[in-house]
Amino acid sequence: MSIAPGVTIEVVQRELAVAADFAAAAGLLVDVGQVSSQKPSFTVTFQNGKGDCFHVEFDCQDYPLYPPTIEFVSGDRSERGTARLYPSGLHPMPCVCMRYNRKAYQERGGPHGDWRLVDWRLPTAQGVAIDTLAMMFSDLESKIRQSTGRMA
Amino acid sequence: MKQHEVTDAANDQQHDKGGPPHITLNVQTPRGLWSLKEPPDAKLRPRYPISTKVAQVIADARSVFGFVEEDSKYTLLCGKEVLEPQRTLASYHLQDGVLLVLSVQGGNA
Numbered sequence: 380m381s382i383a384p385g386v387t388i389e390v391v392q393r394e395l396a397v398a399a400d401f402a403a404a405a406g407l408l409v410d411v412g413q414v415s416s417q418k419p420s421f422t423v424t425f426q427n428g429k430g431d432c433f434h435v436e437f438d439c440q441d442y443p444l445y446p447p448t449i450e451f452v453s454g455d456r457s458e459r460g461t462a463r464l465y466p467s468g469l470h471p472m473p474c475v476c477m478r479y480n481r482k483a484y485q486e487r488g489g490p491h492g493d494w495r496l497v498d499w500r501l502p503t504a505q506g507v508a509i510d511t512l513a514m515m516f517s518d519l520e521s522k523i524r525q526s527t528g529r530m531a
Numbered sequence: 532m533k534q535h536e537v538t539d540a541a542n543d544q545q546h547d548k549g550g551p552p553h554i555t556l557n558v559q560t561p562r563g564l565w566s567l568k569e570p571p572d573a574k575l576r577p578r579y580p581i582s583t584k585v586a587q588v589i590a591d592a593r594s595v596f597g598f599v600e601e602d603s604k605y606t607l608l609c610g611k612e613v614l615e616p617q618r619t620l621a622s623y624h625l626q627d628g629v630l631l632v633l634s635v636q637g638g639n640a
Contacts, residue, residue, distance in 0.1 A: 397563070398561075400559060400563075400564065401559055401560070401561050401632070404559035404630055404632045405559070405608070405632045405634070406610070406611065426611075428611075477637065502600065502637065502638060503637055503638040503639065504602050504638030504639065505600055505601065505602030505638060506600050506602045506603040506636075506637040506638025506639075507598060507600045507603045507635055507637050507638075508637070509637045511561070513561040513562070514561045514562075514635065514637070516561065517560075517561040517634055517635045517636070518635070518636050518637045520634055521604060521606065521634045521635070521636035522636060524634075
């Protein structure tokens, strides 16, 4: 099952408008230069408490039917998914092990065989449902801010 | 009228009689901005005596935007600085109209 690219880009742009306010207030840098209906992806740069930068790519193919694929990339985008690009404290796969990340699902190579992609908006444990791009920014900002360094 | 609104009204009167000064905050959350005007239907507004604890601001922001889940982490930030819940607004020497951020972290898998 997939979703029309035109629908995805409309939803992504609408949610980004809201998420941009949160990102600006939280000091996150959002690079939407790559966003198009054919490639609905963008990157966000976060910092931990020490000022180390972490670049995160959100690939929103088939969003919002499915969650984005979230991956840590290098500043020049030439390297992706390696442990040294991840902050400490995240799943050692390495992976953002949350329902809002497509990479966390077993059918996409992730650790969770007990989750279904279509249920990605469900809360984890008794926490807040991370069901919008702004909520994803907030959840990642909190986790990265608390990290003390890189995974490797 | 909710308890906090009653309290705030009382504090305004107290301020007029020489009580603690007040501060107006703007709080950006992942569900929108909380200010004197936004969201339009908010039952609470972010204007506080400076003796108010940060924890009260967090609780009120959560209430306005329906962050009812307890198994999440809520943090109020001023720039990169984490505001400790048990400290007062006065202890941070915040400027009137300052923009704060309510960071919300979901539960862990």
